[in-house]
Amino acid sequence: MTIVEERPATAEVPPPRRPNPLWTLLRNSWRQLTSMRTALVLLFLLAVAAIPGSYFPQYAVNRERVSQYYTAHPQLAPWVERLGGFDVFASPWFAAIYLLLFTSLIGCVLPRLRDHVRALRTVPPDAPKRMDRLPQHAPATARPEDPAAAAESLARMLRRKMFRTRVVELPDGGFSVAAEKGYLKETGNLLFHFALLAVLIGVGFGHWYGWHGNRLLVAGADQGFCNSITQYDDSALGPRVTAADLPKFCLRMTDFEATYQSTGQAKSFLATVEVKEGSGAYRKASFTVNDPLRLHHANVHLIGQGYAPVLRYTDRYGVSQEKVVAFLPVDGMQTSEGVAQFPDVNIDPATNKRDDQLQVGFEGVYLPTGGTDGSATSKFPAENNPVLYLAAYRGNLGLDVGKTGSVYALDRGQINSGALKKVSGERPYVLRPGETLTLDDGTKLEFVGTRQFATLSIRYDPTQSLLLVGAVLGLIGLMLSLFGHRRRVWFRVLPANGQETGGSVIEAGGLPRTDYPGFAAEFAALTRPAAEDGHAEEGTP
Incomplete structure (x- = not known):
């Protein structure tokens, strides 16, 4: 007979599963993104990314300044435009940093909140067996009370000092008093x-x-405006806002007061307006630079001011037109530059046709306080000696071609092409309020006077x-985080000489959970009563 030896079958060990590389990459990327270090880096990047928004002019604040930047830096401005430098806070790269920071904070805070809630619900742990190994240690001290009374006295003292306290009876008849404080740091x-x-x-x-708009408002009942997109100099609506959502109100400025120091530095500004909301009646209101006019779903801020000369032009047929044109300040003394354009003049009454080559424009500088030296620079921002320097042009102003341009300067292309010719000679005309000049064709321009204007920023942020x-x-x-310190204190109360009555022996230890230089002094104050008096009195610090 043949005996066949049976060998035990060996179980085949499956090879270890290789982790999915895509899942591993996603998991590690999420951990890196939600770390506190990454959140701090993104917060720093967000602050750095906001710097161009304060250095370059922004479309959302003032489009005119962007146009001026294009004129002053024709080579650099297109590159700034491509990189979103003129609309930083709506650019894709700023939004990417913003969303990454938002995601990082959520992923970082929610797990910490869960751990903090768990820590708040967890009782302080029992005293360690070897308290002499702790950073702070008080040797055993005899007390005349029994262990239960001594433990309760220590617990009351710790609770008065805002410690979370837990008393546990030990198997050998002693007591463990555990206390913890400083949860407000993490909170x-x-x-x-x-x-x-x-x-x-x-x-x-x-x-x-939200939405916002800027409007240059000249004083006078004939210069008011109502809250409409078409009546703003520049405006921007949020992606969830339409023109129909704007609140209904009308505003007109009746007075503007500005005071200055002797050096010309501005002291105060006060705009007085009449405002009507909805279908209500007009009411008077005043506001200043740091105290905006608060309306329903809109705040009106005062961000600038200047002067608007009033000019009356009489053409060759005796027809007069009067315009109030705002001149923009170029320095702190209110030296202002602007232009007055009269395209609809010199219309032949016989044919009722306009000759485009007889349009008139005036470009110049207004000085609230002109000097005696004849320089085109104001000496003081208030109107002490108003002077208006003007250069006259005649021809085609280029306003009928539909091309956008600045309302504060004549079209240089028309001047360079010869379509608009200068007729005032080399020296500009000099006018003071009430004076009239006569051009070479017999037409006249009268400097009637000036009005003040205010630059308003109307905003709504829900x-x-x-x-x-x-x-x-x-x-x-931040204050709680900086001044809070988490620490633990333990007291072990044992019967004297191993007896449950006849006194007790107390040993103490302390552990700071965070860097806390003052913990040694605090621990000494907590353990001093037992070391000095042998008993803990009510109210002993």
Whole structure:
């Protein structure tokens, strides 16, 4: 008979599973993105990315300044435009940093919030067996009380000092008193980050549902405007806002007062207006630079001021036109530049036709306080000696071709091509209020006077309150995070000589959970009563 030896079958060990490389990449990328270090880097990048928004003029603030930048830097401006430098806060790269920071903060804060809630619900741990190894240690001290009374006295003292305290009876008849304090540090840290999230949410929703517009408003009942996109010099609506969503109100400026120091530095500005909201009646209101006019779903801010000369032109047929033209300040003394254009003049009454080659434009400088030296620079921003220097041009102003241009300067292309010719000679005309000049063709221009104008910024941000609350809570959270220190203190209370009655022996230890230079002094104050008196009195610090 043949005996066949049976060998035990060996189980085949499956090869280790290789992790999915795509899943590993996504997991590691998420961990890196949601780390606190990455959040700090993104916050720093967001601050750096906002610098071009304060250095370059922005379309959302003042389109005219962007046009001036193109004129002053014709080579650099197109590159700034391509990189989004004139609309920084709506550029794709700024939005990418913003969204990454938002995602990083959420992924960083939510796990920490979960861990903090778990820590708040967890009782302080028992005292370690070898408290002499702790950073702070108080040797055993005899007390006349029994262990239960001594432990309760220590617990009351710690609770008065705002420690979370836990008393546990030990198997050998002793007691462990565990106390912990300083949870507000992590609470403040989380509060700061949630406040930062609130600010980011407020900025995002404010961009979506907010709007703003700028308007140069000249004093006078005939110069008022109503809240409409077409009546703004420049405006921007949020992606979720349409022109029909704008609140209905009308505004006209009745007076503007400006005071200056002897050096010419501005002291105060006060705009007095009449405002009508909805179908209501006009009411008077005043506002200053730091105190805007608050309307329903709109705030009117005063951001600038200047002078608007009033000019009356009488053409060769005796027909007069009067215009109020704002001259923009170019320095702190209100030296102002501007242009007055009269395209619809010199119309032949017999044929009722206009000759485009007889249009008239005046370009010049207005000085509120002209000097005796004849220089085209104002000596003081108030109107002490108003002077208007003008250069006259006749020809085609180029306003009928539909090409956009500045309303504060004549079309240089028309001048260079010869379509618009200078008729005032080499020296400009000099006019003071009430004076009239006569051109070579017999037409006249009278400098009637001036009016003041105010540059207004009308804005609405539905999340303004959220931003304020977020900023306040962020400051509170930062203070709590900086001044809070988490630490633990333990007391082990044992019967004297191993007996449950007849006194007790107390040993103490302390552990700072964070860097806290003052913990040694605090620990000494907590353990001093047992070391000095042998008993803990009520109210002993």
